[in-house]
Amino acid sequence: MTILSIDTSCDETACAITSDTKILSNIIWSQAKDHAKFGGVMPSLAQRMHEERIDFVTNKALVNSQQPLEKIDAIAVTVGPGLSIALGVGIKKAKELAIKHNKKLIAVNHLEAHVLSPFANSQFSILNSKFPALGLVVSGGNTILVKINEIGEYETLAQTADDALGEALDKAARMLGLGYPGGAILEKFAKLGDPLKYKLPIPMIGQEERKIFSYSGLKTSMMRKIVEIRETNGALSKQNIYDLASSFQDASFTHLFRVCSYSIANCKLKIVNLLVGGGVSANIELRKRLRHLGKQFDINVSFPYSKNMTGDNAAMVGVAAYFKAQRGEFVDPKTIDRIPNLKIGG
Numbered sequence: 001m002t003i004l005s006i007d008t009s010c011d012e013t014a015c016a017i018t019s020d021t022k023i024l025s026n027i028i029w030s031q032a033k034d035h036a037k038f039g040g041v042m043p044s045l046a047q048r049m050h051e052e053r054i055d056f057v058t059n060k061a062l063v064n065s066q067q068p069l070e071k072i073d074a075i076a077v078t079v080g081p082g083l084s085i086a087l088g089v090g091i092k093k094a095k096e097l098a099i100k101h102n103k104k105l106i107a108v109n110h111l112e113a114h115v116l117s118p119f120a121n122s123q124f125s126i127l128n129s130k131f132p133a134l135g136l137v138v139s140g141g142n143t144i145l146v147k148i149n150e151i152g153e154y155e156t157l158a159q160t161a162d163d164a165l166g167e168a169l170d171k172a173a174r175m176l177g178l179g180y181p182g183g184a185i186l187e188k189f190a191k192l193g194d195p196l197k198y199k200l201p202i203p204m205i206g207q208e209e210r211k212i213f214s215y216s217g218l219k220t221s222m223m224r225k226i227v228e229i230r231e232t233n234g235a236l237s238k239q240n241i242y243d244l245a246s247s248f249q250d251a252s253f254t255h256l257f258r259v260c261s262y263s264i265a266n267c268k269l270k271i272v273n274l275l276v277g278g279g280v281s282a283n284i285e286l287r288k289r290l291r292h293l294g295k296q297f298d299i300n301v302s303f304p305y306s307k308n309m310t311g312d313n314a315a316m317v318g319v320a321a322y323f324k325a326q327r328g329e330f331v332d333p334k335t336i337d338r339i340p341n342l343k344i345g346g
Contacts, residue, residue: 006093040170044085047083110312120316132271139279183280193244226244
């Protein structure tokens with residue numbers, strides 16, 4: 001099954017060609033630098049830039065894959081969650097291709113694509129996976145832990161109540177003057193700091209049974225600590241920034257670890273695999289802690305095979321679409337529409 005997939009859910013214009021779970025090409029055009037001066041994604045700008053680049057990205061994906069449209073079996077596109085006007089650009093292009101070339105159309109949930117991203121180009125395959133399994137998405141827009149009863153059937157175990165983990169890390173970086181998006185820079189600075197220097201509170205400690213990820217209170221504490229240091233010293237030193245970055249990252253990951261540990265311990269089922277996706281899954285410290293979590297519960301933890309597969313991309317959409325195609329889940333181009341608040345799991 002060869003699929004052309006499109007993702008325009010936020011600020012990456014992406015198109016990929018996949019054959020089953022093998023990636024033939026994966027083109028990603030990031031708008032991050034264009035949104036940086038605003039300190040976050042500007043929806044109208046994202047829409048305009050998607051419109052400017054969608055044809056180029058789609059054509060480049062086809063050229064790089066050496067697959068003409070005639071050999072493509074289906075078109076897939078992200079329908080949600082994401083920015084509504086950004087999603088619309090990708091859906092319009094997918095509909096155009098499906099109708100013009102008489103191809104089947106597949107609507108993909110962006111969260112499911114992140115969950116299934118470790119299957120792409122990986123030795124971890126559907127053949128050696130066992131269900132039920134767990135899926136963890138840690139991205140700029142979502143933090144959610146789901147039980148995978150089987151591919152296509154999900155049950156929510158824990159989810160964010162406010163900011164997603166990636167969003168919180170970006171905002172902490174912005175507080176420290178590290179720019180946007182700042183999660184990757186925060187990670188680099190955290191390696192140079194002391195996580196115990198500043199006692200930032202672990203969110204919702206002792207309330208893990210609520211199965212909620214929450215970072216709004218931690219962000220407030222971070223800002224108060226920054227103000228306190230500035231009032232005392234006049235400005236933040238480099239070491240202050242390193243230590244604050246390290247303390248914030250440590251508190252953020254400790255909270256994630258505690259909620260996931262509680263959820264797994266109370267799952268009441270033998271879990272063998274944990275699939276992790278989303279932009280924050282590229283963070284080395286987070287991977288270290290999740291592998292420790294896996295050892296604690298005798299669970300195999302799998303991540304996307306490359307950094308390009310952790311953030312928003314179309315190859316993961318192609319992987320999710322492949323499994324949907326196997327189940328015959330195609331949609332009518334006349335009725336497909338964006339679902340900005342699309343969920344995963346019950």
